[in-house]
Amino acid sequence: MILLKKNQMNRLLNNLIQVFDKYFQTQGANEIVILKEKELFLCVNGKWNEFKDEQLKKEILNDFLIFLANDREQQFNKKNRSLSTSIPGTNYRVQALHKTALNDQEFSINIRIPPKEIFPIESFKLAANLPYSYDDILNFISDRKNILISGGTGSGKTSLLNTLMKKIDIEERLVIIQDSPELRSKNKNQTSILVDKKDTGTFTYQDAIDAATRLFPERLILGELDTRNTLMSLRLNNTGHAGTISTVHANSAEDALYAMNLNIRFERDISDKTITEYISRAIDYIIQIERNKKTNEREIVEILDLKQYIKDL
Structure with a gap:
């Protein structure tokens, strides 16, 4: 080298x-x-x-x-x-x-090239058939619901995450974990952890999450769920860490559930039913976002109440 x-x-x-x-x-x-x-x-x-x-x-x-x-x-x-x-x-x-x-x-x-500003929530179009308002979405944050933002590449997941972080009480202590410095918050009492892109690096998601639990977080923000961190993240959500926000690559809210299932299977041999129940206890809502290629608008097309969805299965 x-x-x-x-x-x-x-x-x-x-x-x-x-x-x-x-x-x-x-x-x-x-x-x-x-x-x-x-x-x-x-x-x-x-x-x-x-x-x-x-x-x-x-x-x-x-x-x-x-x-x-x-x-x-x-x-x-x-x-x-x-x-x-x-x-x-x-x-x-x-x-x-x-x-x-x-x-x-x-x-x-x-x-x-990231946006030069954090967008207002109204800059994300709401699908006509969406049974949720902008206030409902912002209330998810103030009510400390665990949120997963799902979308494809370039759909605006990180932009929406940054927008939702603006709703977090400025006095809250945040711990942010990411592998690229894309998340921005004005909270002064925050620790932003940057992990290695590969698990062969010297500071992995496991290291970061282990450290984060000892940093007295009032709210944890995890940039993106993948095979390296999904199970650890859900475990945190299921052990008293409310109000988390994360993103995942998927083309629908149901696909996001499937993607998390697969991510966990890379780490553990667990039945589908057990994984699904575990996810539903850890995540409250999945927000699906898309980019309209004709208008270049970012649109929230679906919000899945995961606990109700699992109950109805």
Whole structure:
């Protein structure tokens, strides 16, 4: 692994941010994709735009990836072909694949551009047949219900989570656990824990959750449920930690339940019935969000009262 000295790293970071800054500042931009040198695709308001950029030379891009790997003490090479991290000091998430993992392609770099502001709840459209109002959704937070936000890639899960966090009492003590610095809260009394993207790292979700329980949290926020943390998260919810908010990748509220079931099965051999009952005790509501590709609007299309749903099965 090539190591850059600290002053070299600082200069490189500043130079790279200058290269990307005009794209970061583009109104409505939310994703950069780089597949070859001197070119990039920028997603603006749901549409892809192609740009030629002489500054995006192969050497610059390779140095960028080496810098990111070094900053999080990761390796990015033939043996470690996936890099999941963020640009230091920002909440710009980066996912890259090594050229040896690609077919006739030099680069695969994605940079997620987060919203510059936390949206009001009204910016998320409510489906016409949804039997819940904006006030109902916000009351889930003040009533300390355990919420799971479900949606596909780019649907607005993290944006909605940040919006709901604004409803949390500013005096509450928060512990936030995430693997990318995407969640934002104005609560002064908070500990925000950043875990390694891979369980082979030095600080895993298990480490973070074990630590979080000893940090006197009044409310726990877990960025995203996956195979590494679902069972641990649900265990916390079932042991007196109310008011949690998390996200999961799924295309419907029922699919979110199925996704959690599968995540748990990666860790334990437990029956479907036992898992479903355990989940229903840990989660109160699943909020399903989608992005309308035609209008680029984020829409809350379903809210599943999980306890009632399980009772009706």
